[in-house]
Amino acid sequence: MASVYTVGDQDEWSSQTNYASWAGTYNFSRGDVLVFKYMKGQHNVYEVTEDTFRSCDASSGVLAKYESGEDEVALNEVKKYWFICNFAGHCLGGMRFGIKVKDATNLTHFKDIHPPPIQPTPLHNSCSTYFVSQRWTLILNFIPLGLFPFNYYL
Numbered sequence: 001m002a003s004v005y006t007v008g009d010q011d012e013w014s015s016q017t018n019y020a021s022w023a024g025t026y027n028f029s030r031g032d033v034l035v036f037k038y039m040k041g042q043h044n045v046y047e048v049t050e051d052t053f054r055s056c057d058a059s060s061g062v063l064a065k066y067e068s069g070e071d072e073v074a075l076n077e078v079k080k081y082w083f084i085c086n087f088a089g090h091c092l093g094g095m096r097f098g099i100k101v102k103d104a105t106n107l108t109h110f111k112d113i114h115p116p117p118i119q120p121t122p123l124h125n126s127c128s129t130y131f132v133s134q135r136w137t138l139i140l141n142f143i144p145l146g147l148f149p150f151n152y153y154l
């Protein structure tokens with residue numbers, strides 16, 4: 001599930017906000033979208049390298065520029081993104097932040113909804129004993145997880 005974040009929340013993209021702490025309050029995943037809202041012509045948004053983020057010198061290290069006043073930036077890569085405002089003094093004044101975008105795959109949830117692997121059952125003397133034993137192993141594995149649709153094994 002992708003999320004859409006307005007940068008700065010209700011403060012939007014302005015000179016009065018601490019964006020480092022704003023960025024720290026969220027976990028960003030690949031596919032999420034940042035929306036920068038501001039008065040067109042009073043700010044802008046540059047995606048930059050980490051060096052340019054640190055120096056606030058956008059004579060190099062600029063990866064993308066936005067200036068519409070309502071800029072949507074899709075976070076399509078698993079990487080660190082760095083953003084600044086390139087109006088004079090704004091970056092040094094605090095209009096900059098970095099975020100780490102992680103992969104969206106939720107493996108923990110995937111693991112939770114699947115039954116544990118079936119333990120190997122020791123071989124028995126006859127085929128029928130072996131299969132009865134296998135079936136009970138399956139049933140006993142599924143019952144604790146509440147997966148009763150699987151009781152057709154009976």
Ligand SMILES: [Cu+2]
Nearest residue numbers: 043085087090
């Ligand atoms: Cu600005």
